[in-house]
Amino acid sequence: MISKPLREREFLRQRYRAMASYIGVIFTICGGLMLSPLLVLPAYPDEIRHAGSFVIPAVVLLFMGAALWRMLRPSVPVALNVHEGGVIVLLSWIMVIAFSAWPFVEILGLDSTRAIFESVSGWTTTGLSVVDVTQAGELILIWRSIIQLAGGAGLAILMMSAIIGPVGAAVSSAEGRGDQLVPHVRKSARLILLIYGSYALVGITAYRWAGMSFFDAINHSFAAVSTGGFSTRADSIGHWNSLTIECTSLVLMVLGNLNFITAWLLIQGKLRFFLRNGEIRLMAVLLPIAAAAVFILTCRGIYAEIEKSLRVAVFETVSALTTTGFSTVSYSNWNSFGLLVLTTLMLIGGGTCSTAGGIKQIRVYLLWKMLSWELRRAFLPRSAVLERPIWEADHKAFMTDSRLVQLSAYVFLYFVTFAAGTLIFCSYDYPLHESLFEVASALGTVGISIGVTSVNSPDILLWVETAAMFLGRLEFFVIFLSIFRLFTDIHRMCGKN
Numbered sequence: 001m002i003s004k005p006l007r008e009r010e011f012l013r014q015r016y017r018a019m020a021s022y023i024g025v026i027f028t029i030c031g032g033l034m035l036s037p038l039l040v041l042p043a044y045p046d047e048i049r050h051a052g053s054f055v056i057p058a059v060v061l062l063f064m065g066a067a068l069w070r071m072l073r074p075s076v077p078v079a080l081n082v083h084e085g086g087v088i089v090l091l092s093w094i095m096v097i098a099f100s101a102w103p104f105v106e107i108l109g110l111d112s113t114r115a116i117f118e119s120v121s122g123w124t125t126t127g128l129s130v131v132d133v134t135q136a137g138e139l140i141l142i143w144r145s146i147i148q149l150a151g152g153a154g155l156a157i158l159m160m161s162a163i164i165g166p167v168g169a170a171v172s173s174a175e176g177r178g179d180q181l182v183p184h185v186r187k188s189a190r191l192i193l194l195i196y197g198s199y200a201l202v203g204i205t206a207y208r209w210a211g212m213s214f215f216d217a218i219n220h221s222f223a224a225v226s227t228g229g230f231s232t233r234a235d236s237i238g239h240w241n242s243l244t245i246e247c248t249s250l251v252l253m254v255l256g257n258l259n260f261i262t263a264w265l266l267i268q269g270k271l272r273f274f275l276r277n278g279e280i281r282l283m284a285v286l287l288p289i290a291a292a293a294v295f296i297l298t299c300r301g302i303y304a305e306i307e308k309s310l311r312v313a314v315f316e317t318v319s320a321l322t323t324t325g326f327s328t329v330s331y332s333n334w335n336s337f338g339l340l341v342l343t344t345l346m347l348i349g350g351g352t353c354s355t356a357g358g359i360k361q362i363r364v365y366l367l368w369k370m371l372s373w374e375l376r377r378a379f380l381p382r383s384a385v386l387e388r389p390i391w392e393a394d395h396k397a398f399m400t401d402s403r404l405v406q407l408s409a410y411v412f413l414y415f416v417t418f419a420a421g422t423l424i425f426c427s428y429d430y431p432l433h434e435s436l437f438e439v440a441s442a443l444g445t446v447g448i449s450i451g452v453t454s455v456n457s458p459d460i461l462l463w464v465e466t467a468a469m470f471l472g473r474l475e476f477f478v479i480f481l482s483i484f485r486l487f488t489d490i491h492r493m494c495g496k497n
C-alpha cells in the first residue's frame with residue numbers, strides 16, 4: 001500500500017510535469033517572437049551582422065520549449081488552479097526576460113544589470129530606458145517595440161490562444177486578467193489579440209498618414225497601444241512637434257488603457273453599459289480636472305503660447321494616467337505642482353485587464369465608492385442592510401466584504417512598496433520630488449522620467465526600479481504567493497516537512 005506522503009509527492013510531480021509542458025509552449029512562442037525583428041533586414045541589410053544575437057537565443061528557446069512540451073505534455077489537459085497558474089507565469093516571465101536581454105548585451109554591450117532593466121521595462125510595458133536610441137540600430141529598436149507589444153498582451157494571452165483546455169483561465173487570472181470577453185477561454189484570448197492587433201494596425205496607418213516614416217510608425221504604434229512608451233527618438237513624440245501625431249497618440253493611448261471587456265462593449269455598440277463603467281466615469285472626471293490644473297498652474301508659466309500650453313497639459317496628463325510614458329517636453333523646468341499631479345496620475349494608473357499599470361482605476365473608483373457607502377451608513381439604522389453595487393461589463397456586481405478587504409490590502413501594499421522605493425532613492429541624495437516621481441513611474445509601469453533614470457544610474461537604483469516594474473506588472477500577490485507555493489511544493493516533493 002502506497003503511503004499518503006508518497007501519493008502526495010507523485011501527485012505534485014504530475015502537476016509540475018504538466019506545468020512545465022505549458023511553460024514550454026510559452027518558450028516556443030517567445031522563441032518565434034525573437035526571430036521577428038529579422039523581418040526588417042530587407043529594408044536595413046547592414047543590420048545582418050547582428051542577426052546572430054537574435055537567432056541564437058531564439059533557437060535555444062525554441063528547442064527548450066519544444067522539448068518540454070513533447071516530453072512532459074499530459075495526455076489529458078490538466079485543470080490548474082490559480083496558484084499553479086501563478087507559478088507558470090512567474091517562471092515564464094523570468095526566463096523570457098532573461099533571454100530577451102541577450103541582444104542588449106551582445107549588440108549594445110550593456111552589462112547584465114542594464115540589459116535586464118531594459119528587457120523588464122519592455123515586457124512590463126514601462127518604457128524607462130538606458131539605451132541611447134540615437135546610437136541603436138533598427139534591429140534593437142524594433143525588438144524593444146516588439147517586446148512591449150507582446151508584454152501588453154501578456155504571456156497568458158499568447159499561451160491561451162495556442163492551448164485548448166482548462167489551463168488558460170488559471171494562467172490568465174494569475175497574470176491579472178481573470179475576466180473573459182466570452183465564456184470560451186481560447187476564443188476570448190483570440191478576440192483580445194484581434195482587438196489588440198487591430199489597434200496596432202490602425203495606429204501604424206494613422207501615424208504614417210500623420211507624417212512618420214513607416215519604421216517610426218510601427219514602433220510608436222506598438223508602444224502606444226501597449227501603453228509602453230519606448231520611442232525611436234530621444235525626444236519621444238516631441239521630436240515631431242505635430243498636433244496630428246499628438247492627437248493620434250492620444251487616441252491610441254486611451255484605447256490601450258481601456259479594459260478589453262469595456263472596449264468589447266464599445267465595439268458591440270453597447271454604449272449605455274460602456275458609459276456606466278466606473279473606470280470610464282473616473283477618467284471622464286479626472287482627466288479634464290488634471291489637464292486644466294496643469295495647464296493653469298504649470299504650463300502657462302513655462303510656455304508662451306496658449307496652444308502649446310494646452311497641448312502639453314493634455315498630452316502629459318493622458319500619458320501619465322494611461323501609463324504610456326510618451327512625452328512631448330522635458331520636465332526639468334516644471335514646478336512641483338505639475339510633477340505632483342503627474343505622480344498622482346501615475347499611481348492611479350489605467351484600466352484593469354488592460355495593457356496599463358498602476359493601482360488601476362477600478363480600485364480607485366471602488367475606494368471612492370467605499371467612502372460614499374460608509375458616509376451613507378452613518379445616517380442609516382444599525383439594522384439596515386446597505387447594498388454596494390457597481391457596474392461591471394453589462395451587469396451589476398455587488399461588492400462583498402472579502403473583495404473590499406483584498407482591495408484595501410493591495411492598495412496598502414502598493415503604497416508600502418512605493419514608500420520603500422522612494423526612501424532608497426532619497427538615500428542616494430536625490431530630492432524627494434524626483435524620488436517620488438521616478439518610483440511612481442517604475443511601479444506604475446509608466447516610463448516617463450525626470451532625468452534620474454539613465455545608463456549612468458547606480459546599479460542598486462536600477463535593480464530597485466527593475467523590481468518595481470516587475471511587481472507592478474504582475475501585481476504583488478501573484479509573485480509572493482507563487483514563490484511561496486513553489487518553495488513549499490519543492491520541499492514536499494523532496495520529502496521534507
